[in-house]
Amino acid sequence: MRAIIVDSKGPERLRLAEVPEPVPAPHEALVRVSAASLNYGEVVHAHGRQDNGLPPLPDGLVLGADAAGVVVQAAADGSGPAAGTPVVSMGASGGWAELRAVSTATLGVAPADADPGALSTIPVAGMSALRGLKRIGNILGKRILVTGASGGVGRYAIQLARIAGAEVVASARSLDRHGADLRALGATELVGSPAEISTTVDGVLDQVGGQQLVDAFRALAPHGTLVSVGHSSGEPETFPFGALFGDAGRHDRAIVSFFLGAQSDFEADLTWLAAQVGAGTLDPGIVWRDDWANASEAFTALLDRRLGGKAVIEIR
């Protein structure tokens, strides 16, 4: 079968290649993939552009966390959906391929008529937004800040926070380009950075890190939680003396780290997100979509930060 693999010696680091078909473990279903989405983290890791403290990806690895398709072989242990079921699938790798062997614990059932390209954006971006917001707690009637709001996670987070009854402040550097669509997704207030916030927020979903995280923490109301999902800025966080004081009006504020890969019980949330995307309640924010033979164009746009939304490759 064909797949996009890591090739550290090649000019593009990621290339379409012929590889052996995956052999599913007993708890894995075999999925015929029709669309997959790209995440900044996996592409930047393959290209070695940001030192994330992780070892380099091995040559030959089939990359791809997010993929949508149809089960062609149900898991041998009897778990998960039957052959013929449309699914959205998540994993550390293996999604950018014609066939994916994937644990049934990370499969969601999709509506039969849903667009696989839209579904493929769900796993990393949609699930991180959903689980990150859940980590903040009950956000009904609360004021929530989403940083890196123009990105894949940020766009889902705006919409999900609105569905959950929050007032959403969206922070993005490129408001001239993205402001109107972030409002259309449900943001009630737009800022160019968290430093501009004058009224405190009850929770933060941070995709950027660095100074933006420090400024977002300063904007946090007592009992508020900042969930640190991403580190797009690549900058360190340096808190000035006093920033962590717990005096009147600033006490009991938390910063929690987040790792989607350490979460569990994905099936129900993936299925729910697939239903929302299928029904058009959630906009997947696709800004680039093409045959996977042209994926290098999307890799470059992603690395150069020109996308502002999700890139989807169609696997034909």
Ligand SMILES: NC(=O)c1ccc[n+]([C@@H]2O[C@H](COP(=O)([O-])OP(=O)(O)OC[C@H]3O[C@@H](n4cnc5c(N)ncnc54)[C@H](OP(=O)(O)O)[C@@H]3O)[C@@H](O)[C@H]2O)c1
């Ligand atoms: N912890 C986890 O399990 C987990 C899961 C998913 C994602 N992530 C991480 O979360 C982050 C967001 O993911 P994503 O898929 O949404 O990425 P994305 O689509 O690339 O979006 C990131 C957004 O951050 C903003 N940004 C980028 N560089 C910035 C900078 N130097 N300063 C300020 N803003 C900057 C950009 O918006 P503007 O240019 O419009 O401001 C961009 O739209 C990534 O770092 C990703 O690796 C972590």
